[in-house]
Amino acid sequence: VIDSQYAEFKPQPTPEFVVADGLEVKLWAENPMLNKPIHMNFDAQGRLWIASSEAYPMIEVGQSMPDKIVVLEDTDNDGKADASSVFADGLLIPTGVVPGDGGVYVAQSTDLLFLQDTDGDGQADRRERVLSGFGTEDTHHNLHTLLFGPDGRLYMNQSVYTRTDTETPYGVVRLKAGGGLRYDTKSRRMDVFFHGLWNPWGHQFDSYGNSFMTDGAGFAGIAYVFPGSTFRPTPKSRRQLDLISPGNYPKFCSGELIYGKSFPDDWQGSLVTCDFRANRVTRFTIAESDAGFVTSQAPDLIRTSESTFRPIDVKMGPDGALYVADWSNPIINHGEVDFRDPRRDRWHGRIWRITAKGQPLRERIDLNKLSTEQLTDQLFSGDRYLTDQARRVLIEQADRTRSKLDAIWKAADTPQDHLNAIRLSASVDAANAEWLSRVLVDSDASARAAACRILGDWSDPTDPTSTIDRDQALGWFADRIADTHPRVRLESVCGLSKLGGVDALKLALRALDKESDRFIEHALFINVDANAEDLIKDLRDPEWSDPGNQKQLEFVLTSVQPSLATSFLASYLAENKIANDGTGPWIELIAKAGGPDQLASLYRQTIGGDFDQNTVVRALQALQNAKRLRKVTPKFSSKPALDLKPLITGDDDSVRSAAIELAGAWQLRFLIPVFAELAGNDQIEIGSRIKAIDAIRSCGGQNAVKELVSLSEKDAAIPVRIAVV
Numbered sequence: 095v096i097d098s099q100y101a102e103f104k105p106q107p108t109p110e111f112v113v114a115d116g117l118e119v120k121l122w123a124e125n126p127m128l129n130k131p132i133h134m135n136f137d138a139q140g141r142l143w144i145a146s147s148e149a150y151p152m153i154e155v156g157q158s159m160p161d162k163i164v165v166l167e168d169t170d171n172d173g174k175a176d177a178s179s180v181f182a183d184g185l186l187i188p189t190g191v192v193p194g195d196g197g198v199y200v201a202q203s204t205d206l207l208f209l210q211d212t213d214g215d216g217q218a219d220r221r222e223r224v225l226s227g228f229g230t231e232d233t234h235h236n237l238h239t240l241l242f243g244p245d246g247r248l249y250m251n252q253s254v255y256t257r258t259d260t261e262t263p264y265g266v267v268r269l270k271a272g273g274g275l276r277y278d279t280k281s282r283r284m285d286v287f288f289h290g291l292w293n294p295w296g297h298q299f300d301s302y303g304n305s306f307m308t309d310g311a312g313f314a315g316i317a318y319v320f321p322g323s324t325f326r327p328t329p330k331s332r333r334q335l336d337l338i339s340p341g342n343y344p345k346f347c348s349g350e351l352i353y354g355k356s357f358p359d360d361w362q363g364s365l366v367t368c369d370f371r372a373n374r375v376t377r378f379t380i381a382e383s384d385a386g387f388v389t390s391q392a393p394d395l396i397r398t399s400e401s402t403f404r405p406i407d408v409k410m411g412p413d414g415a416l417y418v419a420d421w422s423n424p425i426i427n428h429g430e431v432d433f434r435d436p437r438r439d440r441w442h443g444r445i446w447r448i449t450a451k452g453q454p455l456r457e458r459i460d461l462n463k464l465s466t467e468q469l470t471d472q473l474f475s476g477d478r479y480l481t482d483q484a485r486r487v488l489i490e491q492a493d494r495t496r497s498k499l500d501a502i503w504k505a506a507d508t509p510q511d512h513l514n515a516i517r518l519s520a521s522v523d524a525a526n527a528e529w530l531s532r533v534l535v536d537s538d539a540s541a542r543a544a545a546c547r548i549l550g551d552w553s554d555p556t557d558p559t560s561t562i563d564r565d566q567a568l569g570w571f572a573d574r575i576a577d578t579h580p581r582v583r584l585e586s587v588c589g590l591s592k593l594g595g596v597d598a599l600k601l602a603l604r605a606l607d608k609e610s611d612r613f614i615e616h617a618l619f620i621n622v623d624a625n626a627e628d629l630i631k632d633l634r635d636p637e638w639s640d641p642g643n644q645k646q647l648e649f650v651l652t653s654v655q656p657s658l659a660t661s662f663l664a665s666y667l668a669e670n671k672i673a674n675d676g677t678g679p680w681i682e683l684i685a686k687a688g689g690p691d692q693l694a695s696l697y698r699q700t701i702g703g704d705f706d707q708n709t710v711v712r713a714l715q716a717l718q719n720a721k722r723l724r725k726v727t728p729k730f731s732s733k734p735a736l737d738l739k740p741l742i743t744g745d746d747d748s749v750r751s752a753a754i755e756l757a758g759a760w761q762l763r764f765l766i767p768v769f770a771e772l773a774g775n776d777q778i779e780i781g782s783r784i785k786a787i788d789a790i791r792s793c794g795g796q797n798a799v800k801e802l803v804s805l806s807e808k809d810a811a812i813p814v815r816i817a818v819v
Contacts, residue, residue, distance in 0.1 A: 106422060106442055109373075109400035116358070119396050122417065122447040123175035128164050129443040131419040133238060133407055137193035138483040140412030140458030142166040143181070144419070145188040145200065148440045151233045152433050153186060161185040163200060163209065163218070166445065171413070171457045173447060182209050182218040187233060190240035190250065194486055195279055199248060201237035204228050206250070206277075225277070225284070227266075229256035235272075239295055242482070244303045244514065245551065246489050246521030248277045253293040254311070254327055260284065264558075271329050274307075274319070281559055290325030290334060291317060295406075296349030296367055301476070301510045302544045303517075304387075306380065308346035308367045315339025315346065316365060316378055318386045320613070321547065321588045322620050332623060332655075335616045339378070339389045344369050348407040348419075354477035356414025357450050364392065366416065368405035370426055373398050375405050375418055375448070384611035385580035395448055402442070410478040411447075412458035420444040461487050466498045473502075473518070474511045485518065492522040499524055509533065509541035516548060525552055525561040534570055539579035546574050546582060550589025564593060568601065575604045580611055587617040591624075596632050599625055603646040619653050626654040630662050644679040651687040659687035667695050676709035685716035686724075693720055694728035701737045707746055714741075714752035721759045735764040742768060751782050758789030766793055770801040773814065780813055787817040 105124055113119055123142075133145045147161040162185060167177040181198065190201030197210030197218070206225040209218035228237045235253030243249050252258060254272040261267075267284050269275060272294060274287040287305075294317070296308030305319040314337040317325060326334045346367040353362060365378045374397030378389040395416075404421035411417045422442040425431050431438075449455065461472060461483050472484035488495045495502075499519055503526070506512045512533050519526040530552070533545040553567035554560050567589075574586040583605040590602040599621055605614055622629060629650055632638075638647050651659040663684060672680050684692050699705060700713040720726045728734075734757075741753035742765065754772070757765050772778055772786040787805070790798045805818045 106402055106444070107400075109398040109403045111396045111398050112394075113396050114393050116451050117395055117448055118451060119446055119448050120173065121444060122168075122173070123166050123178070123445040125442055125444075127166060127175060127178035128445070129441050130421065130423075131407065131443045131445065132188065132421075133190045133240070134409060134417070134419050134445075135192045135241065136409060136411055136417075136479065136483070138461040138487050140167070140460070142175070142409075142411070142417065142445070143191050143193055143198060144445075145191040146443065147185075147187045150187050150440075159184050159186040161188055163188065163191055163198060165216075168413075168458070173413070173415075173449075175445065179216055181211070181216065182221075187236070189234075189236045189238040192240040192242060192248070194242055194248070195490060199224070199240055199279075201228075201240055201250065203230050203236065206237065224279075224282075225260050225262065227258060227260040228252065229258045231255045231257060235293065239297050241297060242486060243276070244299055244485070245517050245548075246278075246485070248279055249287065249297060250275045250277065251291075251294045251297060251307075253291075253295075264556075271327060272325075273328075278559070281557075283557060283559075285556075287321060288319045288323045288325070289331065290323075290328040292327065293345070295347045298349050298351045298365070300351055300363060300380075301353060302540045303513065303547065304544075306349060306351065306365055306387075308349040308365075309337070310345045310347050312337075313342050313344065315341075315343035316349075316367075316380075316389045318613075320584065320617065321550065322591060322617065324616070324620060333616065333619050335612070338380075338383070338387050339391075344371055347405070350408045350410055350416070351478065352410065352416075353481070354410065354414050354475075354479070356410075356453050356455055357416075358453065361450075365389070366395065366408050368408055368418065370404045370406050370421065373400060373403045373405075375408065382581075385584040385613040386611075396446075402439070405446075412456075412479055412483075414449075414453075414455045414477070414479070416448040418446040418448065420446060466491070466494055467501070467505075470498075470502050470505050473514055474506065474508075476510070481514070485514070485521075488518055489521045496522045496524050499526070503529060509536055509538040512536070513541060513544050513548075516545070520548075520552065520559070520561075523559075525559075527552070527562055527566075531570070534574060539577070539582055542574065542577060543579065543581040543585045546571070546585035546589050550585070550592045553589070554592040555594065556592075567593060568598065571598075572601060575601060576607065578608075580609070580614060583608065584614050584617055587614060587621065591617070591621040594625075596625065596628050599629060600632075600646070603649065606645040606649060615649075618649065622650055622653040623655075626658055630654060630658050633662055633666075639678055641678070647679055648683055648686065651683050656687065656689075660689040660692065663688050663692045667692055671704070672696070672699060672709075674704060674706055674709065676705060676712055681709070681712050681716045685719045688720065688726075690726060690729040693717060693726060694730070697728040697730075697734075697737075701741070707749055710741070711748050711752045714749070714756045718752070718756045718759045721756075727760060734760060735762040738762070739765065739768060742772070747779055747782060751785050754782065754785045754789050758785075758792035761793050763793045763795055763797065766790055766795075766797050766801055769793075770805060773805055773818070774808055774810070776810065780811060783814050784817045787814070 131144045144164045146164050163182040166175045188202045200207040208222040208224045210220040232255040235256045239251040251274045258269045264283050272291045273289045276287045277284040291309045292312040293310035294307045295310045307317045316339045317337045349367045375395040377392040401424040405418050406421045407419035423439045469484045472480040503515045506515045516529050553562040587602045590598040684696050769786040769789045773783050
């Protein structure tokens, strides 16, 4: 039955699409079958569930709540929807929908709702507020991007202006600004998966369980997200991780990773997203880079100049095709244009279907009717839709699945299959640690990395469903933190952060024994910063002074709040003078983390004859780095120009060069005549003469100019004359 108000709807003109070679695009559904699709997800029967809102961006005064969850279906498999029904109405701006657990989860305003049809009439007659307290500061930043992950948990995002305080049976979960949440629908435990991103309206997992997200603002493209990662803008965060799309990009909405025979081989694992402002659907390829990934822009799938084509969601469907939700509105923002602007279209909406020519499609099947063995085949199919939906059915048939787990494991052939079987075992309350131990040593590094993430979850002491004790987890992580592949080390760092405790953190820092990168260092920084006070107390342990721990000690003292690092160095140096030969990491650590008092202590030892010549050079270079990199100088109790002059005019070339550079960094203009004399002395090696010229330039001022002009008039070696010029 079509509402009377829909009777006046008129179809919108079909846009003139520019379609990539080898693709076809057709209209799959339009109003009155649906209107204003905000978010969509398929179920195991092949039906498309849509969160639809006429009220967005705000409800009119006196208006009843008009929004709906609509279900669309292609019953005759002809590539076009022919059935539409309203599952639930009386909603207000639902921003996310995902079927699961015998019903459907809906994000709406402050709430995560669970709607269920208990009498089989196709309409929800049970409505439960599962969680409440989500922020509503900005309509399009409300809770969104609902999807079930490979671990069986429900993942959800919110955006930058949102402030959430959600009470769960395990305490209040707080997320201030953008980020992602992960919710176990059985135990009702929720945790924060990541922090930041401006408007992350896209999330999908690759075949190993790595997360990729699109950002609807920020102009940075695609993010690689791992547990605990923190991106701009996160309040009070001291470091943020950059995204993996080099350059500037427009605002993206949604994201789907392509897996399955319905698209070409070179499409497998690539990410499709919607550039809603430029009226196009585009694609990125993803490649490994260090512990993370990097993306490259691929050609657009479709694009048009028609302003009413506003793609905002994309999903792979039950037939293998790609489905695109079209907001169908010339106005796509809400804050910059008046809420009652007459150009706002509150009624239209479309779903487009994209297929690849020459690639096989399939008839949709109801996975709920398959046996466990058939579902296992689909779980291991490597197809995006079939894998995800078979997993949901197997989890929801937990008793039957639990009894067949051994057969499921035996049917697994690839590392991805083994990971799917392991995660499934936990999702049906039968986590198999023995299987996990095998994949932790698999020859496939990506599988080992994924297994480390699972190990972190299964040994998390704050999770009541954890099954692996702490000592066993530490032992397994000890092997993987030294893994040859950086992503395995990254996931080990993330897993160890869940265990908590200084011992786990010190083990995580062993990742620095091998080559590091921005992803590993970010994960370590987040862990160190969260446990800074306990870690600083532990630095008193003599083992930290071992030369083998120098990288770890340096990382800690340059990661914690500067006040903590300065306080520790002050107390340490008050009790321990640096050795004559400079043994240990202390000279460089003072340069990187010391305050004026600690630099003064190092300076006094340097000019006081406490160090051998090599250590003097190290100390002078450290003092110079503190000035150049951190703008910090010692608290002087004497005149530095007079202190350094003997070193500058001495006979040791290395000491002289280092002292000249330091004097230049400190801009000791009193020494300009000394530098000029050295620069003009052809009996001194050229390197020191050039550094003396550089020091004159660094000091600046009229006297510096005068000396440089004078030097330019002298006959000198070409490198010296070039430096003077």
